Amino acid sequence: MRTSIIKWGLLLLITGSLQPKLNAQSANDITVQKMLKSLSGSMRLSTKQYEGTNLVAEQLFQQGSLQTNTGNWQLQLQTASVSGHPEAIDVTAAYKLQTGTANATAVTVSFDFSNWTRDNYVMVPASIYNGNRYKAIGYGYNPDYPKDMYYNPSVPLTISNNPRLSIETGKASLVELQTGNTATPAMCFYSPAAQKGFIVVTDQRSKFGNHGLTIAENAAQDSCRFSISVPAMRKLATGFGDFHPSGDKAPNWKAGDEMALHFRLYVFDAKSIPDLLTAFMKVRKDFLGPNQPRNILPMSKQVEVTTAINSGNFITVPAGSYYRMENNNHFQLGWVAGMMNTYPMLALNNEKERNRVAQEIDFVVSKLQGKSGFFYGGMTAEGQIRPEKMSPAFPALQAMVRKNCDALLWMMKHLMLFRAQGYGSMIKPEWEESAKKLAAAFTRTWKQHGEFGQYIIPETGEVAVFNSTAGAIAPAGLALASGYFKNKEWLQVAKEAANYYYNRDVVKQGLTGGHCGDISMDADAESSFGFLESLMALYHYTGDKSWLKKAEVQAALCATWTISYDPEFPANSQIGKLGSHMAGAVWASIQNKHAAPGVCTSSADYLFKLYRATGNPLYADLIRDIQHAQTEAVNMPPDHITTNNLVGSSMERIQLSDAEGKGAIGNFINTRNSWTETNGVLMALELPGIYLQTDKKTLRVFDHVEAKIVKSDDAGLVLVIENKTTYDASVSLFVENSKNAAKPMGYTEFLNWPKVSVKAGENIRVLVNKNGKVSSLQPSKTALVTHQNIK
Incomplete structure (x- = not known):
């Protein structure tokens, strides 16, 4: 130089x-x-x-x-x-x-x-995305839509006052x-x-x-x-x-x-x-230098404490039986809660929680689905439908398109998980029929309008508010439904819709938006990550690598929303006192000017899938950063207090800006947000703790441990895994070769990953033999089951 x-x-x-x-x-x-x-x-x-x-x-x-x-x-x-x-x-x-x-x-x-x-x-x-050069409305948080934005196919992209x-x-x-x-x-x-x-x-x-x-x-x-x-x-x-x-x-x-x-x-x-x-x-990281994620909370410990919170949140109220969101007894479908927080509970493979999940699915399909097949967005504990983004001029009850996208995707993921766990017999015909009706509703809307809109009328299926990328996750849900129900039409609609959003929003505008329930059509991170989910789903179900090319562009858009370095916070702030490293926190939207711990609401495992498919380490780095920043916000007393709430709780503020006043910079809010807890446990489940490609000796660590290859011979590879945290860890290992990595990863693959126990402060040696069998080299450790044959 x-x-x-x-x-x-x-x-x-x-x-x-x-x-x-x-x-x-x-x-x-x-x-x-x-x-x-x-x-x-x-x-x-x-x-x-x-x-x-x-x-x-x-x-x-x-x-x-x-x-x-x-x-x-x-x-x-x-x-x-x-x-x-x-x-x-x-x-x-x-x-x-x-x-x-x-x-x-x-x-x-x-x-x-x-x-x-x-x-x-x-x-x-x-x-700022595309200069934010769009029509702006309101003065404040989540402004009401004016009358001319309703039932108007030509409504321009409209943002809050940014x-x-x-x-x-x-x-x-x-x-x-x-x-x-x-x-x-x-x-x-x-x-x-x-x-x-x-x-x-x-x-x-x-x-x-x-x-x-x-x-x-x-x-x-x-x-x-x-x-x-x-x-x-x-x-x-x-x-x-x-x-x-x-x-x-x-x-x-x-x-x-x-x-x-x-x-x-x-x-x-x-x-x-x-x-x-x-x-x-x-x-994005070159000038500021590599960040330093801290290993503080093993994934297995996060699953333990977070699912314990959710287990205690199961309620029966006049409306029905379900896991409550966070701080009230009302039910909200998708976006931040319902039919998402149930998934990790089902993944526990616990009879009590499995039956509770079934009760919530019963409640959702019987109480919230409108005649059109679309769902209402929520219900009060007393059983009243909760309206969304209403205008006095148009009294018909509306619902978020994004929540319906979530409903379809997560209904399909639940059905697939029930089957993968060997409990397919618990799946009720009305559950599958409900999913079919929702997929059919999306298909009708697409064929009629060539888009999904932002708000719909579940009773009639009419689009109440057009435009935005609110339907970003719909192609993923349709792709999964197509594979499950063997319906080619739904996959075709998924492909058409994904190409439409990619060309209109990503290529021509460099943004996706309108995905959150508390913004206008503002550019937001949730639609960016959600659309990446769809692109990787299409790659999974078609094998067409053109979707990977689009996914790489979309991942780059996602990266613009994710903190790339470890910012300096005020020394006397909560984050400053904890010394938290917040690279990987994900900003919400151009309206809600703060970052949050994780993606709303997802494990973002599609970034890991993109890494497997391309070998590009930037995607592995990105998902590792997101996971580690999420744990920085988890309340783990006595040494890591964030929410002043339940052990394992977290909340949605990682505030680097002075949007809420200079005194808010670096301070958490004393509450809990179930969606941040849900995405944390989803990452702990759907991401491997350690990923190893045996032939290339590629090793990536996502869990809060350190690992390295210390030996390679005819017997296989020997790893040393060290846990420097104060919690015992059960670390999942995903082992394969590069040939298998070229194949899309299944949605329930995480069930097959063997686990190795590493106590706090301990290091162990693990042998991965040529057939992919993972076993401990120390008699005191539990031998592990075969992951899969490496051919």
Whole structure:
């Protein structure tokens, strides 16, 4: 790596000639400007003086120095090539106030792009997708839909009141964020005209606090500026669909004060939005460095404590018998609760819980399915249907399309699990008939409208609100139903719908959204992960590798929602005091500006399936990070208290932003959310603790243990597994060779994974022989059953 440090303004004397144009800027500046040229871009550096959050003066550095009325600044610019990335450079801008003072002053680096067009795709991870250049409604959390959004097939994609570039022509835009608003502190865009992509990644903060990230577009919308400021200096901070005074403060500088801003620039060839997304996933960790997930809670212990909570939550009320969600006795289908939290209870293979699961399925199919085949979204404990997203102008009871997608997918997964466990005889004809009716309802809606909509009327099957990617999981449910019931039509609809969403939403808009029940059609993580579920389901049932290609793009979109590094939280916050490493926390949506422990609501095992199918370690890293961040939020007293609630409980706030006020940063909320508990135990069940490919000696560890191959000979492979946590662990092992890895993994494969016991603080040796038999090499350990023959 070649590094040069040259003060701006230093004359460059070259033997034999003096290059006059180099007198204007340093060689490092030239390196940056040359990189930006293909995008009609340039870099400039400045100081900004404020009164409160009002900008009163901006002054540019010229040739490495700046003289103000109160002081003298110097700037050193350092650039470095990036090994293996000719399209990237590292830049450090070192600012120093040599003499005098500078009150209420921030320092900035800006990238100005002329020949700009509103057609450019702009993305800030977890905050801005396609510039958020969409119609916005309301002022606050979960705004009501206006009358013209109902029964309107032409309804435009509509978001909550979020930071955004203007949807109107002839109007300037200003997006003010700070690094705490992002899953990765980065700003990106793709230029269709230039066929280029741009990514700038910076570090999170300095001694002054989090950095600011600003995007300013002029009224003509033909130029745009991307700026990084130290510190963040926003007039307004963004909340949950609203804004509030930021309270940002620029620091006072005295002679000798200095700070360095570090960032990495990428400019690369790109022919599409998917090219930008996949490029981003490859580099999202490179600049900030690898995160350090902590092993604190073995998967088996998480299953134990979380299912114990859910077992105690089974209730019988006037409405029926079911597992209650969390803090009330009402029932909600899908999204965050019903027919999801039952799955791990069924997986326990316990007679009491199996019968309880059957009672909940009875309740769902008998009480919640409308005449059309679609389900209502929930019911009060007293037996009243719970309406969703209603308008006074349209009294017909609505339900979320997303909840119906969940209902179909999880009904099929339950039926498959009953059979795999040997209890197929418990499956009632009315359960299967209910699933068929729901699959048929989706099929009718698709054939009539060419989409599934966002809200439907379960009584009639009418689409109440069109658009969005609310049907992201429907192709998965239809694919599973097609395989189970041998109905080719449903698989065909699944393929058509998945291609539609992929092309309309991912390829053309670079987002999926409208999946959550408490947002508008905002871009969200849940639809991104949910759609990946569908793409991998189609690969499973068709064997067509084109679905894998789409899944890789979708996984890259999912990665934009997932924290890529271990952020620094306030030292006196709950997360700060615990020293939690939160890389892998998943942001909710562009409206709900916080991350959460895990995917709502799923094990995200499709990321592991994608890893098996492609061998790309980025997918294994991503699912490992998500799993480990989830456990950081689990309440495990006395040493790891998060919710101040039940042992094994968790909640949905990992708050890096000041959307809820600066005092909320790094603090959990004292409650519990059953969906975070459910996705935690689902990961513990549906992901292997250790994955081993014997022929390639590929070893991936997802559980909270350490493992390594210490011997390989004719007898097989010997692993050492060490458990440094304070809990005993029962670790599942998935062993296969690369030939078998090329085959899609079944939905109940986890039932076949053998387990090895590793006590707290212990390490053991395990032999994996050539036939895939896994056994302990220590007499005190229990010998394990054969996983499968490795052919």
